[in-house]
Amino acid sequence: MARPTEKRTAENGVVLINVLVILALTASVVYAMISLSDLAILRSQRFSSAGQALALISGGEASAIVALRRDMTVAPTTDNMTEVWALVGQQQVQIAGGTFALQIEDAQSRFNLNNLPLSGALGAQILQRIVKRLDLPADVAPRIAARLVQPQPLVRMADLVAEAGLTPDEVARLSQLATVLPGRTDININTAPAALLAVITDNPVQAGRLQGIRKRQGFLTAADLTAAGVILAPGVGFVSRYFEVTTSVTIADTAQRMQTLLQRSTARGGPEVEAIFRQNPLGTVEPPKYAAAP
Template structure:
């Protein structure tokens, strides 16, 4: 009879210990969940702040492009717009290095415009042939040109009919084109663009491979010679200069060339604490030199 109270006390102690253990586990879980929620909240705050700071980067790009249009009649690779920013402090005054901005501007008219592969939903064989030549010079299968042209055509409206697919916006969108090698968009990115207008190729900024594809009869060796001339400071200053220096090329082959650009891609990123926010944007410089954002994508 005397053992029962001891047994009851033992059961009570065990029950109390179990309650303490459960309460401690619940408290720990609550603290962990709260910590995760706070970390998520801080990350989302940093993302919003990063996007806001990147907007400042777009404003910086627009200012640079406007200054370039004011000071130069040509768009060249020695212009102020070609200078990249790396780890530029954009944080608060008390800690400016808390947020670091890096960015660059790229000339989209120094590239082969994939939009030219089709017009009103109809594939343009001449443009496809030019892209095939560009692919060969890059060591890629020229058969990819037909696949890309078909996808570009599908994204264009035809007479009385809506586009069969969403239009491509950037070279990265080629990753979804069936039949293309997975790494092809990355290889093509420095050489092609998707500008939503018919534009000329800038002979002052295009690489040799693009010049060879754009100028019939020039060839890759001729394109490299033009690039070498530019590197020596022999820029093309107007269309007449272009006609004189390329007298061996039929004038018709030079019609789609120019010495100035008005379409640019801005790439930027902000490192804020442990959060990285990036963007890409397509800018069009109007006749007044103002840069208008055509599209922007945050990553």
């Protein structure tokens, strides 16, 4: 028979183990609560940072929209790199808690691939020259042309990978001189790169002459073309309707990058500028409002 002292010792041991188990469980619960609280705080901070970043992106878009709307009133017959809209861009700068950068480009500074079904042999020739100029495989042009036989226009350059069998590298190189815009658009020779001037003139001497004039005075006019003895084919102009705005923002450890396609038009109330397509590196943010395109 166990002695009373031994019995009490055994009971005390069991009680101690139970107490330790309870303490361990309590510590685990407290630790889980603290961890969840920290996670909730971190998530809240990230949501706050994301909200601030999106607000800055909206502000960047708004500044571009204001400049482009004003430009339609001040200088409706030309769009060139000396104008205010082209100077709205902001190199990356430090802001409270992060960085901000804004870039605005004339989307019509490149050849619109969606022109192909509407421009016949001339459009096909320009695409072939672009492919040759960029030293791309010769079958790139017919593959793109085959895709554009379909009634649905291209929405993004990146879609050429899945829909025309191009490689990402080929698309990246093609994007130097080509783009995708809704409907038919002219190439703006005031903003087109020198390589594209050479393509559309198909004459290195004339292209160099135009580049020289544009470099000296910042833009080209119809009178400049006449004086230089240059006759350009249809599909080339001096003004643009579409502009691309790229805004990059970092707040704390949150990074946001948005590409927005802006469309200018004239309504009863005066000049209008609206965002018709937004996308970020993860894909489309908003479906394109291509129904609004003329």
